[in-house]
Amino acid sequence: MNVTLARTLADVPRDRWDALAGGSFYAGHDWAAYQELDPHARAYYFLVHDEDGALVTAASAYLVTREGSGRYRPSTLFPDLGLPRDKPVLLVGNRRGHANRLLLDHAHPHADLALDRLVAAVDRFAADEADGNAWWLYLGEEDARRLMPYSRLTRPRLLAADCAIGLPGEGFDDYLAAATANQRRQIRRDRRTFLEAGYTYRAEAFRDVWRPMGPLIASHQTHHGHQAGDEAMTELMRQQAETCGRTATVHTCARGSVMAGCALTFTTTTQIAARAYGFDHSRDASAAEYFELFYYRPIEQAYAAGVREVHLGIGTLQPKIRRGAHVLLLWGLVTGTGLPAADDGAAAALNREQWELTAAQLGDRPDALSDSLLPVALA
Numbered sequence: 001m002n003v004t005l006a007r008t009l010a011d012v013p014r015d016r017w018d019a020l021a022g023g024s025f026y027a028g029h030d031w032a033a034y035q036e037l038d039p040h041a042r043a044y045y046f047l048v049h050d051e052d053g054a055l056v057t058a059a060s061a062y063l064v065t066r067e068g069s070g071r072y073r074p075s076t077l078f079p080d081l082g083l084p085r086d087k088p089v090l091l092v093g094n095r096r097g098h099a100n101r102l103l104l105d106h107a108h109p110h111a112d113l114a115l116d117r118l119v120a121a122v123d124r125f126a127a128d129e130a131d132g133n134a135w136w137l138y139l140g141e142e143d144a145r146r147l148m149p150y151s152r153l154t155r156p157r158l159l160a161a162d163c164a165i166g167l168p169g170e171g172f173d174d175y176l177a178a179a180t181a182n183q184r185r186q187i188r189r190d191r192r193t194f195l196e197a198g199y200t201y202r203a204e205a206f207r208d209v210w211r212p213m214g215p216l217i218a219s220h221q222t223h224h225g226h227q228a229g230d231e232a233m234t235e236l237m238r239q240q241a242e243t244c245g246r247t248a249t250v251h252t253c254a255r256g257s258v259m260a261g262c263a264l265t266f267t268t269t270t271q272i273a274a275r276a277y278g279f280d281h282s283r284d285a286s287a288a289e290y291f292e293l294f295y296y297r298p299i300e301q302a303y304a305a306g307v308r309e310v311h312l313g314i315g316t317l318q319p320k321i322r323r324g325a326h327v328l329l330l331w332g333l334v335t336g337t338g339l340p341a342a343d344d345g346a347a348a349a350l351n352r353e354q355w356e357l358t359a360a361q362l363g364d365r366p367d368a369l370s371d372s373l374l375p376v377a378l379a
Contacts, residue, residue: 001056001110001117005125006045009033009060016055020103023270025247025311026094027101030266032060034243035095040066046121048114056114057104061122063129064089071098074135077159077332080346081339083131090130090336091137092122097275098314098330099162100136102143119150123336132338137330138162141371144331152339155347155377156331158354161361161369163312163325164271165295171303172296179324186322190288191296197287199253199260203297206248210237212259213250216278223281240264240275251297253289261285263293265301271309272302295323317361317368327362327369331377351377 006012014029021027036043041062048057065088070076072095075083093100104111119134126134136147137159144156168178176184214234221228241248244266251263261279265272277294279285298310312320317327355378362368 001114002049002051003117003121004047004049005121006047007043009036009043009045012045012047012058017058017103018269020055020058020105021101023268023307024099024101025266025268025271025273025275026097026099027103028268030244030247031094031097034240035060035062037239037243038062038095040064040068041091041095044125046118046125048118048121050108050110050114054105054108056108056111057102057118059092059103059118059122060094061125061134062091062095064091064095069096071160072096072137074133074137074334077137078157078334080350083133087131088129090122090126090134092134093136093139097273098138098160099140099311100138100143100330102136102139102146104146115146119147119335126336126338130338133334133336136333136335139331139333140328141331141373144333144373147333147335150335151333152336153334153347154344155351155379156333156373157347158329158351158358158374158377159332160314160330161317161358162314162328162330163317163320164328165299165310165312165320165323165325167299167302167308167310172300175299175303175324183322183324187291187296190291193286193288194253194292197289199255199287199289201292201297202252202254203301204250204252206237206241206245206250206264209250209252209259209262210234210241210245213237213262213264213276213278216259216262216280217276218278219281220278223279237264249301251293251301253293255283261289261293263297265298267301267305267307270307271311272298272305272307273311274298274313291319291323317358318363321362321365321368325368327358329358329369329371329374331373348378 215230218228218233264276
């Protein structure tokens with residue numbers, strides 16, 4: 001196995017990287033290219049090829065000097081570990097979007113050896129350039145289990161719950177038919193309310209509408225208690241349009257010629273990733289605009305594209321479950337040599353606290369989630 005380190009994703013063939021990503025937008029080449037623009041994180045790409053030159057496993061890694069999001073700050077996510085706050089942090093995998101993925105050709109006959117080489121290379125880099133720790137955040141059950149033998153933690157850390165809608169059949173009617181009676185009533189009521197509101201709906205190219213999207217997304221973020229400025233959000237939209245715009249569709253609703261709401265989505269070989277929603281909250285938002293633009297139009301888009309999943313992201317589980325989403329727990333692990341002694345009891349207590357918050361959001365639908373790592377994390 002041959003391990004190399006690239007400093008820019010432009011040196012990594014898109015088709016090889018995306019083959020390992022398995023259709024995940026947030027693990028894919030375009031999203032990684034966008035993250036390369038962050039001035040507070042230096043990007044590195046670890047690549048492991050076999051003797052025939054095939055890419056068997058890979059990882060993006062970010063040496064972060066200033067992290068603006070607590071969701072990607074290990075000292076916030078792992079408060080029991082007493083981590084320093086004044087040293088660069090090495091994050092492995094995507095830094096935004098939460099749906100991290102272990103980039104590995106699981107069918108390769110030497111996949112285990114390739115993963116050994118990858119983790120060892122990442123850990124050496126962490127020892128030389130960071131605090132000795134390599135943080136693998138927001139992994140799904142299968143990937144977290146695959147990495148557990150390398151982790152310095154005796155149990156994985158529960159970080160969040162992700163949501164996606166699996167789509168049966170060939171069209172929206174099949175999605176409706178698979179829903180419960182209550183769900184069908186809710187979905188039909190949502191769509192009728194939106195239709196009667198008199199909006200003009202359009203599916204737009206991201207590169208054509210990123211500028212008016214910024215203030216709408218900022219308005220929606222501010223409406224829900226998050227700090228978001230129009231200019232900063234517009235700049236993010238410009239960057240994402242430039243790096244990821246080739247696979248993007250923006251679902252919009254307008255009054256006359258003025259855009260009132262928008263939902264940004266990306267299409268891969270296996271999913272529609274619903275990335276961001278915006279709405280002008282100086283207006284009345286009472287016509288199910290969010291569900292029409294962020295759920296139902298992307299579902300129709302998925303059927304038209306021949307893919308069978310709409311990825312909705314973390315948080316607000318109940319509205320997503322009511323519209324057919326299943327829930328996937330996301331885990332955090334750390335490899336390397338820099339971790340201080342951990343209190344196993346404190347880790348279990350933090351996992352239980354996070355699980356109680358998640359379970360409360362499941363309500364009467366605990367069947368929406370299944371994860372075999374949960375008993376290990378809570379024990």
